[in-house]
Amino acid sequence: MRVNGQAHRTIWLKAGEPDCVQIIDQRFLPHELVIEDLRSVEDVIQAIAEMHVRGAPLIGATAAWGLYLSVVQQPGDFDIGKLKQAGERLKAARPTAVNLAWAVDRMIAILELANSDFTDLTKREAELICDEDVEICRKIGEFGLSLISDIAKQKNGPVNILTHCNAGWLATVDWGTATSPIYHAQQQGIRLHVWVDETRPRNQGASLTAWELGEQGINHTVIVDNAGGHLMQQGEVDLVIVGTDRTARNGDVANKIGTYLKALAAFDNNIPFYVALPSPTIDWTLGNGELIPIEQRAADEVSFINGYLDNEQVSVRLTPGNSPAANPAFDVTPARLVTGLITERGVCEASEEGLLGLFSEKIKHD
């Protein structure tokens, strides 16, 4: 999508430097656009764990490039064992999003079959994962567009969409998941307004979603996470679209902490609540969402907050020095609260039947 009017992806191989992957270090947005060079798998693990990059699809893509860098670092001394170890360390960088494991396993599978050209193979596979992600997100946008255009036909004024966290192009390679239908609707000339949950504790909504919507010229308003229920009661929300970090086989969705609360409010106010996801986010091995591991992040992400003071990023303390804090990073929204799942193959009910209707190759034949 656009940054200062220029087309951008979130991750790419540095021009002329085949041993360097570049990312947008998202910790500095919206106030600074910082491009970071990653030159080793260690750099990549740090970038994922410390959330220079985040979003389930993007951390998958970044992990793929991590394995590429791991191969580049040992060109004359190919050791699949070492690469598998690197893969395990990449997987452990963050526990909830299943895309990380998916991308690592896919890269390792390619390497296990290979006899030579390891660098080229891993480069091609990482590029393929990225290109596929772009195409998947584009299709999610096309399928999600109809949900927005249906509402637009039935109302005067803009379609009001609420989203939580950042499931935007910054969370993917391009387009985004939850935002892709929004960007496609914009291209169709549909009038839109997006309610952006700030998404404490790390404020991905206030810092990333607001920024990327602004860069694409989409009307939006930032709200605190507490406000969405009230806006729904007041008829100010027509549609909710969020992303997910892992979707279980039965349609339960893990997403950024607080998503469940918005799903409850949407259900209570009869507002459609959709989850946009690329199929690598589906964990077919898990029967329901209660089995999804929930990352517990550092308490300091709650006790302190990053913001800008005199054009400089600072971290300020919010709580008494002797008050502990807890920081579960995700919650699970039960399928019963989800109106539908928007995937690259179409929109389906949030259920095993719904998902298998689109992904029939996953039907278990006993």
Add this chain to the structure above:
Amino acid sequence: MRVNGQAHRTIWLKAGEPDCVQIIDQRFLPHELVIEDLRSVEDVIQAIAEMHVRGAPLIGATAAWGLYLSVVQQPGDFDIGKLKQAGERLKAARPTAVNLAWAVDRMIAILELANSDFTDLTKREAELICDEDVEICRKIGEFGLSLISDIAKQKNGPVNILTHCNAGWLATVDWGTATSPIYHAQQQGIRLHVWVDETRPRNQGASLTAWELGEQGINHTVIVDNAGGHLMQQGEVDLVIVGTDRTARNGDVANKIGTYLKALAAFDNNIPFYVALPSPTIDWTLGNGELIPIEQRAADEVSFINGYLDNEQVSVRLTPGNSPAANPAFDVTPARLVTGLITERGVCEASEEGLLGLFSEKIKHD
């Protein structure tokens, strides 16, 4: 309650200075205990509008002292018209909490009946409003205590209570509303742990509730507003108690924005959700909560946040400079989601029947 081990109220007449009311300027907590002198009704209006004091019962008590100061300022020239004007300006300082109008009307009614001794009369009435508030909150604590002790009898380990915003002693003259049962349970030796919603945008939970619980030695953990639903799903919450700024005749409750989301989650997880309130918070004139005016506060409260950096309070920017923000300050929780109301006369169902069972003098005789 205690501050550094010393008993404190939130508002009092300054010793030896009958024309000066003192408050804790709560904007600087938890990092600084700032005592502010109020010497005029203008000082009081500013203190209420800019939230040096906040919380429905406390802004009522503060408004009463505002009218006292208004009388003190014109001792030889008593003019009920001017006082009524001051009363209207006090009422307009914040729209949602009905206690403000209640206290102003009570003070004006006393003055309208008086012929002399205006200063003494208003001083006595303001003191009475404060003393009554303390007694009301103490009784709320006694009645709410049984809800906690009943849970304590049925479980091992501490009773986990979640609260939103600050309905603590800082929101009243003493004891608090939602916190009073907690302080009474502590006195009974019941093991407790409180989940403190930080309560964006102004973080009254992270800054005020965490601070006052810490000062009373009560175990607590600060969480972002997004986390409560997940904790309820995980069985980590036994009971929710919140306050209210205005309760309609049918038991609908307006409270700090985000309360509705916690009520939905409590209902979805079969967790008791109680609202603690002194009777001056009940607006008997409103049939339901949809009629309660919801304050819209400044967008900058969302776009910026106050925190501490090098022992100094600073305001840091969170959002892109060109992203608008919206800031509704309260929401309405429908009575159907409220397990019960804890009042100074006992616990009742959140319904007109429930309230009239305790406040039979409000039954309308046609």
